Amino acid sequence: MFAFFSCITTVHAKQHYAARHCCSGQLVAPVLIVENLFKYFPPAQTGWRAMLQPLARATFRALAAVSFSQEPGTAMALVGPNGAGKSTLLRILATLLLPTRGTARVAGFDVVRRPAEVRRRIGVHSGTDGGFYARLTARENLRFFATLNNLRDAEARARIGELAEWLHLGPVLDRQVRMLSTGTVHRLNLARALLHRPPVLLLDEPTRSLDPLAAASFRRLLRDELIDREGITVLFSSHALEEVHALADRILLLDSGRVLACASPAELLRRTATDTLEAALARLLPSSEPKP
């Protein structure tokens, strides 16, 4: 089973490295290309040795030979158990981590060699409700990050107004961030990621701490507005399979840093002969197979 789906991955990756035809007949190049990516970390230490971790030899494998590509205007879900390498992969694409080997390109720019060009083209949502200045209002925070993303004052004002309306942030824009609910801060986080109109969004468990209604609303916003209307490419990690089902055009299944499968949800169901994503993933993940 493992080998079968590794094969699917390889075929997909090869298909995507070459430019592909979209429905209009025009050539569409993948916006994300990851080739043979490896990441090793120094093993976690305790006590005084923890201090020297950045200088220690990297021996713990987080990603191994990860290859995939993603076309513009699509959503891909990174799925897998805790420690599978989902966040590591997202952080490498966000230029916050350096890979050990292999290459990753965003809109044609290598994340190691051209990080500034990559940052111009990505919006990052960390999935936490931190990362803002609690004593600044939502508007002041957005204005600050807009300036750091090269938006001029008038442009930033207009964009903040536009995003506030779109993400229903209008009534809270002038409140200090410390007064906002988790759901609102998540929307604010998304607004920050979108300030400079990036063509690619990287989302790390974007609905992790949202209540079910807020999570559903967040998904609708992503699918209807960002992916379908704006044509933004979204790569997101998630443990919520209903979210994966609602959003993802394709699923990249990771386990212990390796790609187990890369296919559309329908394809996964068909090839595992199951009728739910949960059952399909359970078949594919070796650790979830019943032990003899």
Next chain:
Amino acid sequence: MNLRQPLHKLVAIFRRDLIITRSYRITFLLEMLEALMGVASFYYLSKFVQTEALARTLPQGHDYFSFAVVGFAFFDYLTVAVVAVELSLREARENGALEALLVTQTSVPLLLAGSALYPFLIASLRTLVYLGWAVLVFGFPVTSANWPAAAAALLASVLAFAGLGILSASYILLFKRGNPARWAILGVSALVGGVMYPVAVLPEPLQWLARLTPISYSLEAVRSALLAGASFAAVWPAVRALLLFAAVLLPLSLAVFAWSLRRTKMAGTLTHF
């Protein structure tokens, strides 16, 4: 080269820090009162220790109060330079903003410079308050001061001290806590820099060490300009030494910071604290 965008970003970082500080007004007020207490302590200490023999050992022949107030105020500058970037970095890491800052289209040197801007302004204000209290309440002599020469010395000092601050921040980025770099810079500067006593009273090896610390040149220039009204030409050798420190320390510290950032990105410890 278009300078408008970097300046715009520096202003944005400054405005952020100003808004945050404004929301803790009482802290600012207390700092200003603390300056008065510090100046008063030096005034009464100088009354206690001032003798003919001491006056002869002080440069420019001024009293111990003037000597100590200038030393105290400028040591505060050095402290701010060394801890400002480090504190900003630690705060950003703890509230989760560090990653959000690093994925923006702003370079790390600009983020560092911006983070130091507000603390330096506050340190300047605090220095003015020290001197203000000293002049208004305790008769600190400023009638003969050469302000432009003092300002030039101050500017050169800020550039030299900033390099030390970035080196200290590099340590924190890499090793997270317990900063021997800060301890070494501030401890050695306090010991041999001529803050509370003239460098001339130190044994020869420590005087030699003093020549390797920027604050000794900074204090020499600022005291000459403020207390003896020295001309720009007279303070130029010290200013030149400070500029030389800056020319070496700034690129070196930025390279060390870039290396530390790269190591943390390799090890995945950027957000650890």
